[in-house]
Amino acid sequence: xxxxxxxxxxxxxxxxxxxxxxxxxxxxxxxxxxxxxxxxxxxxxxxxxxxxxxxxxxxxxxxxxxxxxxxxxxxxxxxxxxxxxxxxxxxxxxxxxxxxxxxxxxxxxxxxxxxxxxxxxxxxxxxxxxxxxxxxxxxxxxxxxxxx
Amino acid sequence: xxxxxxxxxxxxxxxxxxxxxxxxxxxxxxxxxxxxxxxxxxxxxxxxxxxxxxxxxxxxxxxxxxxxxxxxxxxxxxxxxxxxxxxxxxxxxxxxxxxxxxxxxxxxxxxxxxxxxxxxxxxxxxxxxxxxxxxxxxxxxxxxxxxxxxxxxxxxxxxxxxxxxxxxxxxxxxxxxxxxxxxxxxxxxxxxxxxxxxxxxxxxxxxxxxxxxxxxxxxxxxxxxxxxxxxxxxxxxxxxxxxxxxxxxxxxxxxxxxxxxxxxxxxxxxxxxxxxxxxxxxxxxxxxxxxxxxxxxxxxxxxxxxxxxxxxxxxxxxxxxxxxxxxxxxxxxxxxxxxxxxxxxxxxxxxxxxx
Numbered sequence: 001x002x003x004x005x006x007x008x009x010x011x012x013x014x015x016x017x018x019x020x021x022x023x024x025x026x027x028x029x030x031x032x033x034x035x036x037x038x039x040x041x042x043x044x045x046x047x048x049x050x051x052x053x054x055x056x057x058x059x060x061x062x063x064x065x066x067x068x069x070x071x072x073x074x075x076x077x078x079x080x081x082x083x084x085x086x087x088x089x090x091x092x093x094x095x096x097x098x099x100x101x102x103x104x105x106x107x108x109x110x111x112x113x114x115x116x117x118x119x120x121x122x123x124x125x126x127x128x129x130x131x132x133x134x135x136x137x138x139x140x141x142x143x144x145x146x147x148x
Numbered sequence: 149x150x151x152x153x154x155x156x157x158x159x160x161x162x163x164x165x166x167x168x169x170x171x172x173x174x175x176x177x178x179x180x181x182x183x184x185x186x187x188x189x190x191x192x193x194x195x196x197x198x199x200x201x202x203x204x205x206x207x208x209x210x211x212x213x214x215x216x217x218x219x220x221x222x223x224x225x226x227x228x229x230x231x232x233x234x235x236x237x238x239x240x241x242x243x244x245x246x247x248x249x250x251x252x253x254x255x256x257x258x259x260x261x262x263x264x265x266x267x268x269x270x271x272x273x274x275x276x277x278x279x280x281x282x283x284x285x286x287x288x289x290x291x292x293x294x295x296x297x298x299x300x301x302x303x304x305x306x307x308x309x310x311x312x313x314x315x316x317x318x319x320x321x322x323x324x325x326x327x328x329x330x331x332x333x334x335x336x337x338x339x340x341x342x343x344x345x346x347x348x349x350x351x352x353x354x355x356x357x358x359x360x361x362x363x364x365x366x367x368x369x370x371x372x373x374x375x376x377x378x379x380x381x382x383x384x385x386x387x388x389x390x391x392x393x394x395x396x397x398x399x400x401x402x403x404x405x406x407x408x409x410x411x412x413x414x415x416x417x418x419x420x421x422x423x424x425x426x427x428x429x430x431x432x433x434x435x436x437x438x439x440x441x442x443x444x445x446x447x448x449x450x451x452x453x454x455x456x457x458x459x460x461x462x463x464x465x466x467x468x469x470x471x472x473x474x475x476x477x478x479x480x481x482x483x484x485x486x487x488x489x490x491x492x493x494x495x496x497x498x499x500x501x502x503x
Binding site (some may be wrong): 054089100142 | 370417438467470484488489
């Protein structure tokens, strides 16, 4: 059998004011972060309906990241507090049904934290590589036997 | 005098005294019971205040009445305890204007599944008899057997009618408005002890929460929902799903070019269609789980008899524990409408907010 190396797909919803700026900074500072991260720029972490997180997971992502400003630093004053509640709901639902709740990650990365951005993306990709493909993406499909 | 006759007399007296101008209560139809709105004293005999079936959630009906404008007449709504909690929750969500509405609720004997009732009719008197002897009738729905609050709660609704553990049913007030109303009716407030009736249900519930949980991730969920038709009846009947436009009703959200489907089928070794079937339930849980009242109408509405309340009730219970929130029993703000600055750090970062 040919061994296929598992290359995860990680969808990142990054807030326009902090985490997206940090992604830019990481790029201009020539810090390396894996290509498995597919960034989507949103205006605020609270604009992401929690359903989009699970929808990304179902449509083929192995993990999702929601990146926002540090608590208290939100451009819209309170957006990231609401985002935190929503992530708490998603994670609880996934855990309660027996899925891995680590497939959803909430991180606070401010615009000046380019190195932190690169580190978090590297660490998380390594972690997901170790975990293997997400079970959630095989929901309502015929496949999904575990491959090493 | 049966409880239903007593309530009818109560309503007639209230009409005579001018305390109310309209009543919303269940009324018998050929095969079931539906809510009826009456405005005349002569029509009171057409209603059955305590029905053996709950086909719709009464709070949802009040939401329709007060959708555009507050109630213009003094309305007495006769609701079950779960409906009165829904009423309270919908008031918090600004879906019901409580002005001019008096809610009367009572010790609930449970309700029969609407479809079972159609083929095997029973009467509320029979259910109440079972309740008085301290046992839950075998005929009642699963969600009623594991109800967390089967009796009126102080602060939820206005007037309570105590039936268990008392020779004669007693009225008592649940709010200041209810106190005024009962004083206007010249009824003295009584007391009764409902703790045993509540205890039976709570014990059932504890057992149920442990045993009926859907586990096993993908396999468990797929097995549970295997016969789902994606008809969205559970959403339509859910009183908490009040959005004008549902994310999952807008099918254009799930429109893709054909290649997308073929690619998925390549990647996932075949996909089942429609692709949003299980996602609909997970998504609905995320949207309304924190406020799931436990009326169990999702389960009653399911044409394929999927015990959906096990999904929404148990996962909803987990969600409510995270936020330390009980929907509809007190004045706490629903979790989705509120936030704290210092909370939920265990959900930040990969391993619980370290760094």
